[in-house]
Amino acid sequence: MHSIWRLLLPVVMVAVIGFGSGLFPSTTMAAGGTAEQHSAAINSDGVEHESIAASLPAPKLKRSDYPNIGTSSRAIVWVVAQMHLFFGALVLAVPIFVLVIELIGFKTNDDRYDDMAHEFMKISLTAYAITALFGGTLALSLFLLYPQFMSYMMQAFGSQVLVYAVLFFLESILLYIYYYGWNALRYGNRKWVHLTLGLLLNAVGTTLLVVANSWSTFMMAPSGIDPATGAITGSIWEIMKGPLWNPLNLHRFIANIAFGGAVVGAYAAFKFLAARTAAEKAHYDWMGYTSNFIAILAFLPLPFAGYWLMAEVYAYSQQMGILAMGGILAWLFVIQAVLICTILLAGNYYLWTGMARTEGGERYRWLTKYIAVVLVLGFLVWITPHNVIYTTSEIARLGGGNHPVLGPLGIMPAKNIAVFLMLIVTFLSFQLYRRADKVITVAWQDWGNALMITIYVVAIANVIFAGIYYGYFTNTVYKVGSSVIQVMSTVVVIVSGVVIDTLMFKGAKTLPVFWGKVTDRSQYALFALPIAFTWLMALMGYIRSSVRTHWHVYAVMEDKSPDNFIPPLATVGNMVTGITLLFLVFVLFIFWIANLSGTKQVPPAREGDSTLAEGAQ
Amino acid sequence: MTTNDELTEHTPVTAPKKSNWGSKLFFVTLIAILIFFWWLLIFSGGVTGDHG
Numbered sequence: 001m002h003s004i005w006r007l008l009l010p011v012v013m014v015a016v017i018g019f020g021s022g023l024f025p026s027t028t029m030a031a032g033g034t035a036e037q038h039s040a041a042i043n044s045d046g047v048e049h050e051s052i053a054a055s056l057p058a059p060k061l062k063r064s065d066y067p068n069i070g071t072s073s074r075a076i077v078w079v080v081a082q083m084h085l086f087f088g089a090l091v092l093a094v095p096i097f098v099l100v101i102e103l104i105g106f107k108t109n110d111d112r113y114d115d116m117a118h119e120f121m122k123i124s125l126t127a128y129a130i131t132a133l134f135g136g137t138l139a140l141s142l143f144l145l146y147p148q149f150m151s152y153m154m155q156a157f158g159s160q161v162l163v164y165a166v167l168f169f170l171e172s173i174l175l176y177i178y179y180y181g182w183n184a185l186r187y188g189n190r191k192w193v194h195l196t197l198g199l200l201l202n203a204v205g206t207t208l209l210v211v212a213n214s215w216s217t218f219m220m221a222p223s224g225i226d227p228a229t230g231a232i233t234g235s236i237w238e239i240m241k242g243p244l245w246n247p248l249n250l251h252r253f254i255a256n257i258a259f260g261g262a263v264v265g266a267y268a269a270f271k272f273l274a275a276r277t278a279a280e281k282a283h284y285d286w287m288g289y290t291s292n293f294i295a296i297l298a299f300l301p302l303p304f305a306g307y308w309l310m311a312e313v314y315a316y317s318q319q320m321g322i323l324a325m326g327g328i329l330a331w332l333f334v335i336q337a338v339l340i341c342t343i344l345l346a347g348n349y350y351l352w353t354g355m356a357r358t359e360g361g362e363r364y365r366w367l368t369k370y371i372a373v374v375l376v377l378g379f380l381v382w383i384t385p386h387n388v389i390y391t392t393s394e395i396a397r398l399g400g401g402n403h404p405v406l407g408p409l410g411i412m413p414a415k416n417i418a419v420f421l422m423l424i425v426t427f428l429s430f431q432l433y434r435r436a437d438k439v440i441t442v443a444w445q446d447w448g449n450a451l452m453i454t455i456y457v458v459a460i461a462n463v464i465f466a467g468i469y470y471g472y473f474t475n476t477v478y479k480v481g482s483s484v485i486q487v488m489s490t491v492v493v494i495v496s497g498v499v500i501d502t503l504m505f506k507g508a509k510t511l512p513v514f515w516g517k518v519t520d521r522s523q524y525a526l527f528a529l530p531i532a533f534t535w536l537m538a539l540m541g542y543i544r545s546s547v548r549t550h551w552h553v554y555a556v557m558e559d560k561s562p563d564n565f566i567p568p569l570a571t572v573g574n575m576v577t578g579i580t581l582l583f584l585v586f587v588l589f590i591f592w593i594a595n596l597s598g599t600k601q602v603p604p605a606r607e608g609d610s611t612l613a614e615g616a617q
Numbered sequence: 618m619t620t621n622d623e624l625t626e627h628t629p630v631t632a633p634k635k636s637n638w639g640s641k642l643f644f645v646t647l648i649a650i651l652i653f654f655w656w657l658l659i660f661s662g663g664v665t666g667d668h669g
Contacts, residue, residue, distance in 0.1 A: 192639025196646045203650045210658065234664075241664045249658065 056155065058230025058557040059148050066146070066561045073145035074563035075575070080138045082538055082579045083586075086259075087131035088212075089252070089537070092205040093260030094124035095178070097294050099198040106191055114186075116287050120264050121179050122597070126590045128175060132168075146561070149552045156218060156225070156232050156239055160211065167208050174201040209256070210249045217244040219553050220544070221316045230556035243316050247309035254305050258298035259537060262529040263587060265291030269526035270591050281516035288526050289354060289515075295529055296347040296430070300423060300494065304487055311480075313547070317554070320547045325412075329543050331569055337382035337415070339536040344422055345375055346528040351429045353522035360511045361436040368432075371425045378418035386410030413471020413479060420463045420486045424456070424493050431497050439509040448504050455496050459489040534583050538576040 059065075066073065098117045105113025143150050154161065178197045185194035223242035224234025232239070268288035275281045314321035323329060352368045355361025384406055395401060408414060442448070463486045470482030548554045550564040558564075567575075656662075 189636060189639030192643045196639075196643045199643065199646050199650060203653065206654070207657070237662050237664045241661075246658060 055226075055231045055233065057226075058152055058553065061148055061558065061560040063560050063562065065148050067144065069145070072563055073141075073561060077138070077141050077145060078542075078575060079579055079582070080134055080141050082541060083583060084131065084134035084138045085541060086534065086537065086583045087127050087134060087586075088209075089256040089259050090127050090263055091124055091131045092209055093256035094120055094127075094264065095175070095198060095201050095205060096257055097261065098124070099195065099202060101290070102198065103195060106195070112283075112286070116283075116290065118179075118182050119287070121182070122594050123264055123267055123590060125175065125179050126593050128172075130586060130590070132172075146552070149557065149559075152230075152553070152557055153215065153218075156222075157215065158236065160214075160236050160240070164208065164211050167204055167211065170204045171201070171208060174204060206253065209252060210245075211240075213248050213252060214240040214242070214245055216545075217242045217248050220244055220313075220320075220548055222553050222556050225556060227555070230553065243312050244309065247305070247312045251302070251305040251309050254298050254302050255537070258295050258302060259530070259533045261291050261293075261295030261298060262533045265295060265526045266530045266587070267291075267591055267594070269523035271595075272523050273520060278516055283515075285357075285516045285518055288523065292347060292350050292526060292529070295533075296351075296426065299343065299347070300427065303419060303423070304491075307483060307487065320554070323549070324543055324547050328566060328569070329546060331385070332539055332543055332572065334383055334385055335573075336536060336539060337379075339532045339539070340419075341375070341379040341382060341422070342532040343529060343536070344426055345379070346525040346532070348372075348375060348426055348429045350522055350525040351433045353518055353525075355433060355436045356519075357515065357517050358437040358511050358513045360438065361433075364432040364436060367428070371429055374421055374425045378422040381409050381418040382415050384409040384414075408472065411471070413467045413482070416471070416483055416486055417464055417467035420467075420490050421460065423490050424459060424463070427490075427494050427497060428456070431501060434501060437511045437513050438505060439511065440504050441507050441509060442504055445504060448500055452497065452500050455493055459493045462486070462489040530587070531580070531584065535576065535580045538579050542572060542576060 098120045101113050101117040101120070105111065105117065174197060178194070178201050181194060181197070185191060185197075218239060221242045221244045222230070222239075224236075224238030224240075225231060226233050265288055268284045268291055272281060272284035272288055275284055310321065310325065313324065325333065348371060352365075355365065386407070387401065387410070390398065390401070398404070400407075402410070440448075466482040466485040466489075470478045470485075546566055548559075549566060550559050551557065552559045
């Protein structure tokens with residue numbers, strides 16, 4: 001234990017001195033770079049120059065460069081980093097949709113929206129402190145356990161980390177003003193000031209996100225360096241604007257909103273189940289519905305952002321891409337399929353049960369069983385693995401390494417068809433839900449419906465045809481290209497569905513919606529969503545990080561720590577599940593705290609009170 | 618004799634001008650933020666694509 005502090009002290013001192021003096025380019029040496037690097041940084045006069053220090057090669061590490069604390073350093077950083085990411089995602093995402101809800105409430109003059117937005121922020125505020133605690137722990141863990149790696153990162157990013165620190169201060173200030181100023185800035189121009197603060201809060205939060213993303217993407221696909229030595233040759237912009245930066249920015253931005261929506265949905269379900277009055281039930285039912293709407297709406301475009309990210313990963317390094325989707329990590333994509341299908345099934349189920357809130361929902365109930373069939377079939381195709389480890393006798397019975405019927409379902413074209421059809425029918429559930437409380441009155445409603453049905457039929461045919469023809473009957477180049485047709489078909493359904501419905505709803509008669517009139521069972525679907533989302537984030541985050549294999553910074557700075565290998569899948573499963581459970585425990589704590597703040601103890605009866613009461617009788 | 622009603626009828630009444638600086642502040646900030654993110658994420662700033 002004593003040795004930990006001996007190691008920690010110089011690291012913290014280096015960090016403090018580096019922050020204070022702005023001399024991050026030279027911290028490689030201060031933190032104990034190799035002798036060759038040190039001498040290279042000193043010119044003939046023995047004077048260190050920042051410019052020379054800045055072009056130092058990436059350190060070549062030895063096992064002894066890593067402190068041994070008696071347990072796996074990777075496991076510690078894994079848990080802490082993932083927890084920080086979960087809470088960071090929640091804290092950054094919630095103010096985004098809160099601002100939109102607040103704006104809707106202001107424009108429609110409906111206080112229900114405003115109250116709901118304020119209540120969402122209460123969850124975000126409690127989570128904020130935990131985010132900061134995990135962030136601080138992560139920074140300390142990294143400096144302690146991977147000092148050389150961190151000094152190289154500091155050399156690369158330099159004073160950008162100070163910008164991050166300033167942004168963090170701004171985020172804290174704006175968050176507190178935004179939350180605590182809610183009722184002080186509620187009407188008229190003051191409300192606009194409050195909305196402007198919300199805008200600034202989201203701008204700062206999103207900047208924090210993209211700055212932190214640049215560290216991750218630099219580790220995966222370094223830019224602004226000399227590829228041969230790892231020496232920093234570019235400006236901070238060249239280092240930040242790597243090939244994976246914007247794909248990851250988009251993917252995390254959307255995923256965070258879906259995740260945040262799911263977590264606050266669970267809060268609403270928790271409050272709904274605990275509600276005593278009809279008014280409370282109605283409020284939390286509506287809150288749960290809104291949360292589910294946000295989560296699923298953000299979730300629908302997520303696969304497209306994921307495709308972009310993976311396409312850029314392949315473009316950067318085929319080896320990296322194949323390891324993720326064709327090597328050992330591909331097995332984890334089967335688990336990903338189970339989790340995504342859980343999200344889709346839960347989201348759809350919640351919408352179907354929600355149609356009971358209005359009498360108009362009966363008109364569309366017959367369609368739900370067909371949507372369920374597509375979802376279940378898609379689920380089964382998606383989880384079908386390509387290669388399974390068979391015994392010799394099993395291979396003989398099968399007549400080869402792959403099942404003759406199920407084998408073709410194990411490859412991407414079949415899975416793409418399944419995914420896109422599931423997304424299309426999920427949008428159909430949404431559309432039916434939106435139509436459930438309306439009686440359309442426009443004269444051209446038959447033509448409008450016919451057009452919508454035609455778009456669905458053509459898009460579904462397109463997805464199936466492109467998947468089968470390009471996936472199984474052409475070469476690999478066209479296989480990848482077919483997904484573009486499928487993406488476009490799905491997008492056309494979503495966009496045209498929204499446009500046609502918006503036009504058709506003009507002058508529509510609205511049926512009464514009975515909020516609170518849903519089954520308790522439906523609320524468990526809202527619990528399923530954040531559990532699946534959390535598990536999914538932990539799993540996919542691991543894959544994204546693991547594709548670097550034995551590199552701290554891919555192909556530039558080698559990882560020589562005892563953990564420089566891809567762990568067995570069982571270990572990954574246990575770690576990811578353990579972290580998910582830990583996060584859920586913290587979420588329950590947040591819900592409890594949020595509930596506690598609204599609880600008031602009944603004052604104890606004073607001695608005189610009972611006498612007075614008796615006297616009154 | 619002029620009644621109060623007649624006075625009200627003939628006196629030009631100017632409604633107090635509704636101040637809407639709040640919405641202007643909001644939209645100017647929104648535009649500034651959009652420009653900022655365009656500069657941060659999309660504008661190349663002379664940085665060319667680097668695939669290592």
